[in-house]
Amino acid sequence: MSITYLEAIREAQAKLLREDERVFIYGQDVGGTFGGAFKATKGLAKEFPGRVLNTPISEDAIVGTAIGAALNGMRPIVEMQFADFSSIALNQILNHAGTHYWRTQVPVPITVRLPGGGTKGSGPFHSQSMESIYAHYPGLIVMTPATVEDAYTMLIEAVAIDDPVIYCEHKYLYYHLKADKLPEKGLPTGRARIARAGRDLTIVTYSAMVQESLSAAEELAREGLESEVVDLRTVKPLDTDTVLASVARTGRLLCVGESFPWGGATAEIIARVTSAGFHLLDAAPVRINAKDTPIPYHPNLWSAHRPSAKTIAAKARMLLRE
Amino acid sequence: MLQTAPRSKRTTAKKAPVHERFREAFRWMLLARTMEEKLVSLYRGGHITGGVYIGKGQEAISVACGLFLEKNDIFAPLIRDQAGRSAFGEPLVDVARTYLGSRLGPMRGRDGNIHRGRPSDNQLAMISHLGAMVSATVGALMAKRFKGEKKFVGLTAIGEGGMQTGSCHEGMNIAAVEQVPLVVVAFASHDLVERAIGYGFEGYSLDGTDLNACLDVIGSAVKRARAGRPPQLVVAAMLRLSGHGEHDDASYVTDEIKRQPFAQDCLKLAEKKIVDLELVDAETLRSWRDDAAAKVEEAITTAQQDPQPAGEKEDWCALHTRELLDQME
Ligand SMILES: Cc1ncc(C[n+]2csc(CCOP(=O)(O)OP(=O)(O)O)c2C)c(N)n1
Numbered sequence: 001m002s003i004t005y006l007e008a009i010r011e012a013q014a015k016l017l018r019e020d021e022r023v024f025i026y027g028q029d030v031g032g033t034f035g036g037a038f039k040a041t042k043g044l045a046k047e048f049p050g051r052v053l054n055t056p057i058s059e060d061a062i063v064g065t066a067i068g069a070a071l072n073g074m075r076p077i078v079e080m081q082f083a084d085f086s087s088i089a090l091n092q093i094l095n096h097a098g099t100h101y102w103r104t105q106v107p108v109p110i111t112v113r114l115p116g117g118g119t120k121g122s123g124p125f126h127s128q129s130m131e132s133i134y135a136h137y138p139g140l141i142v143m144t145p146a147t148v149e150d151a152y153t154m155l156i157e158a159v160a161i162d163d164p165v166i167y168c169e170h171k172y173l174y175y176h177l178k179a180d181k182l183p184e185k186g187l188p189t190g191r192a193r194i195a196r197a198g199r200d201l202t203i204v205t206y207s208a209m210v211q212e213s214l215s216a217a218e219e220l221a222r223e224g225l226e227s228e229v230v231d232l233r234t235v236k237p238l239d240t241d242t243v244l245a246s247v248a249r250t251g252r253l254l255c256v257g258e259s260f261p262w263g264g265a266t267a268e269i270i271a272r273v274t275s276a277g278f279h280l281l282d283a284a285p286v287r288i289n290a291k292d293t294p295i296p297y298h299p300n301l302w303s304a305h306r307p308s309a310k311t312i313a314a315k316a317r318m319l320l321r322e
Numbered sequence: 323m324l325q326t327a328p329r330s331k332r333t334t335a336k337k338a339p340v341h342e343r344f345r346e347a348f349r350w351m352l353l354a355r356t357m358e359e360k361l362v363s364l365y366r367g368g369h370i371t372g373g374v375y376i377g378k379g380q381e382a383i384s385v386a387c388g389l390f391l392e393k394n395d396i397f398a399p400l401i402r403d404q405a406g407r408s409a410f411g412e413p414l415v416d417v418a419r420t421y422l423g424s425r426l427g428p429m430r431g432r433d434g435n436i437h438r439g440r441p442s443d444n445q446l447a448m449i450s451h452l453g454a455m456v457s458a459t460v461g462a463l464m465a466k467r468f469k470g471e472k473k474f475v476g477l478t479a480i481g482e483g484g485m486q487t488g489s490c491h492e493g494m495n496i497a498a499v500e501q502v503p504l505v506v507v508a509f510a511s512h513d514l515v516e517r518a519i520g521y522g523f524e525g526y527s528l529d530g531t532d533l534n535a536c537l538d539v540i541g542s543a544v545k546r547a548r549a550g551r552p553p554q555l556v557v558a559a560m561l562r563l564s565g566h567g568e569h570d571d572a573s574y575v576t577d578e579i580k581r582q583p584f585a586q587d588c589l590k591l592a593e594k595k596i597v598d599l600e601l602v603d604a605e606t607l608r609s610w611r612d613d614a615a616a617k618v619e620e621a622i623t624t625a626q627q628d629p630q631p632a633g634e635k636e637d638w639c640a641l642h643t644r645e646l647l648d649q650m651e
Binding site: 056068069071072092095096104106107238 | 396428429432433437439440441442446447449450451454455456457458459460461462463464465466468469488489492493495496499500640641642643645646647648649650
């Protein structure tokens with residue numbers, strides 16, 4: 001048997017619906033025959049009548065409704081059709097869900113699924129990576145699974161968490177990643193994973209950039225350069241300890257993210273490592289992100305806009321020459 | 323097909339007031355006005371940090387919003403809903419503690435003034451962003467339906483300005499899609515009730531200065547929602563008799579506007595009715611006033627003696643799941 005990243009997300013939701021009567025799925029066309037924009041909920045409406053609910057195109061109200069339901073004992077899973085459209089729901093997510101526990105001591109257990117990240121030809125409004133915006137605000141957990149196994153166990157974990165979780169699923173990985181079977185249990189939330197061990201440099205990354213970084217590491221290995229790849233799994237909380245421990249082994253840090261370059265997860269990692277582990281560094285840390293323009297449509301432009309195995313490897317070589 | 327019910331004509335007191343209900347509502351209005359006058363004087367004396375936002379002129383509508391709800395109903399009050407919050411069951415000391423920043427209040431100094439609530443007691447804690455509470459109320463009602471509860475309603479208030487937000491529009495639309503028992507009560511100086519048709523709500527308009535009309539129309543809207551009718555929109559004509567907050571002297575309100583019928587003070591009108599119809603004698607009226615003043619005094623005194631939060635002792639954790647707190651330092 002082989003199961004894709006997308007199927008893992010569907011399976012996780014099926015399991016949640018089966019085992020927890022508080023769970024319902026809420027989003028545009030999630031209950032239709034297609035099963036949302038990407039089939040992540042295909043067949044679930046039939047299997048779980050009345051619990052996979054179609055919504056109007058009203059991102060603000062979708063999240064607002066989920067918040068109200070969560071406050072009254074439910075565990076809603078919201079599907080945004082594309083992460084990009086969650087901009088319409090920013091107010092409810094950041095100002096309502098994110099502030100609620102702090103203000104009232106009553107947590108808001110919602111999970112918001114954001115199909116994000118670039119795929120060829122998707123252009124400026126169907127390709128965005130939103131994790132850094134959500135991580136910037138207090139009161140939210142931000143998950144960025146990079147493997148089929150994590151896609152499955154982290155979604156189950158997201159629904160179990162009492163706080164609002166932004167679950168960033170990468171569209172490029174939907175069909176590109178496959179696993180033989182789904183695990184019972186994953187690493188604890190907030191724990192990073194060493195995706196590849198190496199002694200010469202640490203590449204810290206998450207989501208689809210884990211795959212690009214692993215390819216880069218292979219390329220570098222052919223040249224005798226051994227990179228350690230750290231998959232953060234969640235960008236908030238950020239597992240600084242695992243990152244520091246890796247940098248302690250390698251002395252060099254490269255951070256890779258698919259979102260825009262100003263601030264964000266990669267900048268945060270570098271800030272933490274330089275202040276807590278300056279003495280561990282043999283060279284100034286570097287980072288690589290998408291370019292500071294909207295995300296282009298044309299495949300030639302798109303593939304140059306985001307980091308790739310090639311550009312990651314090139315940056316790594318530069319860093320290793322320092 | 324949903325249809326908008328015919329508007330109730332603005333005929334007040336078509337029938338004699340239900341005296342008991344009228345008296346009870348009046349007392350909540352009086353308490354709200356007394357409390358807010360006290361808050362204003364504390365603000366002027368420099369004893370309140372941040373703003374003070376009052377519901378002067380809106381008490382008749384607001385009290386009707388709170389009065390017909392049961393404990394298990396959902397109430398999402400807004401900025402000018404002191405009367406409704408009290409009628410729904412918010413302890414007065416919650417108000418005092420939130421305005422005075424007490425560590426013992428529902429918001430514990432983390433949020434202030436009207437941004438307060440007790441979501442576990444079905445009183446949602448509004449965020450500033452107007453319109454946002456509409457869909458949250460819808461969600462709360464959907465949860466009750468999921469859980470198999472029966473005969474519940476939710477009510478939220480919104481101003482004419484707040485009604486222009488996309489959030490309010492999305493929220494009302496989703497209420498109609500889900501056919502939840504929601505009542506939206508809008509305070510407006512223009513009649514916006516025609517919007518009900520577009521949303522698939524049943525709509526009613528009324529004179530918001532007339533307590534009896536407020537009790538009748540909002541009371542019936544709550545009843546209809548509870549009975550499974552489509553969502554209800556009530557648009558109440560009134561004028562805010564204060565600035566936006568106490569920092570605002572409302573000098574932009576012209577004398578001409580102030581002479582309009584909708585600019586009358588609902589509390590004065592209600593009191594006049596009580597006197598004219600001899601619903602209670604002068605002695606009782608005085609004792610109600612004294613009682614309101616005493617309750618306000620007690621709430622304020624309590625809050626003034628409360629401990630204040632301290633930055634160095636605060637628990638700076640915005641997550642319920644403490645072990646998932648991002649360790650920044
Ligand atoms: C989305 C949003 N934009 C702006 C504001 C700032 N604001 C607070 S009250 C207010 C006026 C609201 O008018 P209305 O809804 O008619 O109610 P009123 O204050 O007159 O009672 C504004 C603009 C806000 N709270 N939310």
